[in-house]
Amino acid sequence: MSSEEVKIESYRLEGGEHEEITSLEEISEYEKELLAAGIDPKETDRSGSFLQQDHSVVFAKSLIPGLEIMAIDEALKKYPWLDEYHWNLVSQDMDIYTREVAERPTQGYFLYAKKGAKITLPLQSCLFISKERIRQNVHNIIIAEENSEIHIITGCTVSHRISSALHLGVSEFYVKRGAKITFTMVHNWAGKVEARPRSAARIEDDGVFISNYIMMTPVRSLQMYPTAYCVGENSRATFQSMIYAPKNSKIDVGSRIVFKGKGSRGEIISRAIAADDAQIMARGNLTGEAEEIRGHLECRGLMLSDTSMIESVPELKAQRKNLDLSHEAAVGKIAEEEIRYIMSRGFSEDEAIGMIIRGFLSLDIKGLPEGLARETKKMFDMTLEKVI
Amino acid sequence: MLEIQNLTVEVSGKRILHNLNLRIGDGEVHVLFGANGSGKTTLFLTILGFPSYDVVEGKIYFKGVDITEMDTAERVKLGMGVSFQHPPEIRGVKLGDLVGRLLERRGEGDAKALAERLKLSEEFLSRDLNLGFSGGEVKRSEILQLLAQNPDFFMFDEPDSGVDVENVELIGKITNEMLERDKRPSERKKSGLIISHIGYILNYIKADRAHVMLGGRIACSGMTEEIYNQILTEGFEGCVARCGGT
Ligand SMILES: Nc1ncnc2c1ncn2[C@@H]1O[C@H](COP(=O)(O)OP(=O)(O)OP(=O)(O)O)[C@@H](O)[C@H]1O
Ligand SMILES: [Mg+2]
Numbered sequence: 001m002s003s004e005e006v007k008i009e010s011y012r013l014e015g016g017e018h019e020e021i022t023s024l025e026e027i028s029e030y031e032k033e034l035l036a037a038g039i040d041p042k043e044t045d046r047s048g049s050f051l052q053q054d055h056s057v058v059f060a061k062s063l064i065p066g067l068e069i070m071a072i073d074e075a076l077k078k079y080p081w082l083d084e085y086h087w088n089l090v091s092q093d094m095d096i097y098t099r100e101v102a103e104r105p106t107q108g109y110f111l112y113a114k115k116g117a118k119i120t121l122p123l124q125s126c127l128f129i130s131k132e133r134i135r136q137n138v139h140n141i142i143i144a145e146e147n148s149e150i151h152i153i154t155g156c157t158v159s160h161r162i163s164s165a166l167h168l169g170v171s172e173f174y175v176k177r178g179a180k181i182t183f184t185m186v187h188n189w190a191g192k193v194e195a196r197p198r199s200a201a202r203i204e205d206d207g208v209f210i211s212n213y214i215m216m217t218p219v220r221s222l223q224m225y226p227t228a229y230c231v232g233e234n235s236r237a238t239f240q241s242m243i244y245a246p247k248n249s250k251i252d253v254g255s256r257i258v259f260k261g262k263g264s265r266g267e268i269i270s271r272a273i274a275a276d277d278a279q280i281m282a283r284g285n286l287t288g289e290a291e292e293i294r295g296h297l298e299c300r301g302l303m304l305s306d307t308s309m310i311e312s313v314p315e316l317k318a319q320r321k322n323l324d325l326s327h328e329a330a331v332g333k334i335a336e337e338e339i340r341y342i343m344s345r346g347f348s349e350d351e352a353i354g355m356i357i358r359g360f361l362s363l364d365i366k367g368l369p370e371g372l373a374r375e376t377k378k379m380f381d382m383t384l385e386k387v388i
Numbered sequence: 389m390l391e392i393q394n395l396t397v398e399v400s401g402k403r404i405l406h407n408l409n410l411r412i413g414d415g416e417v418h419v420l421f422g423a424n425g426s427g428k429t430t431l432f433l434t435i436l437g438f439p440s441y442d443v444v445e446g447k448i449y450f451k452g453v454d455i456t457e458m459d460t461a462e463r464v465k466l467g468m469g470v471s472f473q474h475p476p477e478i479r480g481v482k483l484g485d486l487v488g489r490l491l492e493r494r495g496e497g498d499a500k501a502l503a504e505r506l507k508l509s510e511e512f513l514s515r516d517l518n519l520g521f522s523g524g525e526v527k528r529s530e531i532l533q534l535l536a537q538n539p540d541f542f543m544f545d546e547p548d549s550g551v552d553v554e555n556v557e558l559i560g561k562i563t564n565e566m567l568e569r570d571k572r573p574s575e576r577k578k579s580g581l582i583i584s585h586i587g588y589i590l591n592y593i594k595a596d597r598a599h600v601m602l603g604g605r606i607a608c609s610g611m612t613e614e615i616y617n618q619i620l621t622e623g624f625e626g627c628v629a630r631c632g633g634t
Pocket of ligand 2 (some may be wrong): 428429432473545
């Protein structure tokens with residue numbers, strides 16, 4: 001399966017402007033959609049928020065010194081030095097989608113943690129689509145300066161009133177020496193939405209980048225292959241993804257880690273469930289270009305129907321002798337024996353299947369502060385509750 | 389509590405249990421001995437109602453209800469609880485979560501405290517069900533789930549095989565308590581069926597009656613001590629021969 005090309009022109013660029021708001025609670029009309037993507041309109045325990053509706057940044061505010069949150073257009077004007085970070089990790093010529101974002105950008109966010117700023121409260125950002133057949137071409141830049149720490153919850157979500165849209169998103173993450181970024185992303189699309197995120201991260205000495213990806217709703221097609229470049233010594237990268245694909249979803253997702261710094265480490269862990277007529281391509285790539293690096297790739301798939309498909313493509317590429325790369329991949333159905341076992345504790349068959357599916361998808365989300373980990377888990381459970 | 393009449397069972401078309409009869413009264417604990425492959429686990433899973441165990445003849449009554457056609461969850465809700473010989477590994481489902489849900493259903497109890505009784509740590513509760521559990525841990529985790537369930541009728545499939553002396557003692561003592569063996573016979577409400585081929589656990593639990601299975605039949609029944617000693621001296625077949633196949 002190769003992902004079909006999106007007809008970009010069939011989505012519109014006009015009519016996506018909105019007025020700024022002064023509080024997230026003003027768009028209470030869409031509260032459900034925001035909550036589903038992990039966004040708290042009350043901003044409880046948040047270090048700041050960013051909300052883009054279609055083509056307009058309607059809200060961007062940091063609540064904490066050391067953290068900046070603003071629209072990318074504004075940031076590029078305000079900080080000329082940002083040019084160096086703009087299109088540095090992702091190439092404009094990568095494909096038709098990156099070219100589209102380069103030629104017709106429609107905002108995006110700039111998140112910046114100053115040197116030494118350890119911001120343990122998460123910041124929330126949301127890219128929201130509320131207009132039918134709109135095309136959202138965002139470009140995001142996230143920088144964690146030396147020894148800083150930020151935790152980002154980000155949701156891409158659509159209004160319940162629309163069924164089709166195109167989301168193109170370029171994201172460039174810079175993790176400086178000794179810094180840490182955790183990025184927990186929830187995709188909450190609709191049946192006819194197409195999405196093509198294009199992300200890359202650059203991690204310097206002793207830096208840590210952790211990406212958690214959750215998607216549980218149908219999508220017409222989604223294709224992405226984010227890459228982390230561990231350029232620094234002892235840098236770390238982790239990608240975890242939990243995907244439940246129902247209906248006609250066509251999903252082609254993977255993560256790649258390129259180890260360029262001595263002693264860097266990384267892992268890619270993915271869980272994918274295919275139900276109904278869903279098709280999932282689960283990729284993973286570890287490329288070792290430096291000494292003493294270690295990487296592991298684990299990809300598990302669960303089939304819930306005979307008309308769905310999962311194809312798992314793990315790749316390891318080694319270019320040094322002193323390194324260690326490994327992978328595990330497994331695809332199967334729920335074992336009857338497991339269902340019976342749980343039923344023998346007095347649970348119905350449906351309850352048993354629900355528990356097994358929930359267990360299968362629930363990864364220990366690593367690297368998050370305790371409160372955020374708990375909250376992410378809750379959000380994850382809530383999402384799962386809705387679909388299973 | 390449990391009455392099995394003339395039970396014949398097939399698994400994938402192969403006849404494994406033949407015209408088996410068994411009756412366990414309220415407050416009674418029985419032991420089922422038998423060589424490997426004699427059909428003990430088959431009987432256990434048939435009582436539990438696993439669908440691949442096809443009852444071709446006979447009836448199973450539990451608390452006076454005909455459960456022969458009932459599904460597993462329903463039987464368990466009637467008050468049955470089991471510990472498995474070889475439970476499956478279930479990735480991502482935490483032992484503690486399962487125990488928590490069992491306690492929630494009962495509306496009382498604390499998972500951590502129960503685990504402590506079985507010398508299982510809080511960290512252990514956060515592990516995936518049976519994944520990488522040692523032999524003794526598997527058995528203790530099964531008993532922990534039973535403690536959380538607190539059923540009226542217990543079935544244990546080999547709770548003592550592959551378990552070290554200390555753990556047999558621990559499991560034995562707790563099982564004895566769960567089965568209310570420390571109470572006076574007239575006060576006992578719980579019943580049980582313990583499957584064992586080695587009988588170590590009987591050092592800690594006094595069973596009212598013992599049965600020996602051979603070739604898918606109950607070939608011999610009697611006082612626990614007598615039967616156990618005969619098995620030790622003369623083996624399963626010798627014991628059955630002496631018994632005359634009653
Ligand atoms: N699914 C199956 N298909 C075919 N044969 C089976 C199946 N399950 C059990 N059997 C056979 O039935 C017989 C009884 O098996 P069972 O597991 O009940 O024995 P057991 O008494 O519990 O033995 P052990 O002491 O080794 O646990 C064995 O010969 C076994 O191979
Ligand atoms: Mg057995």
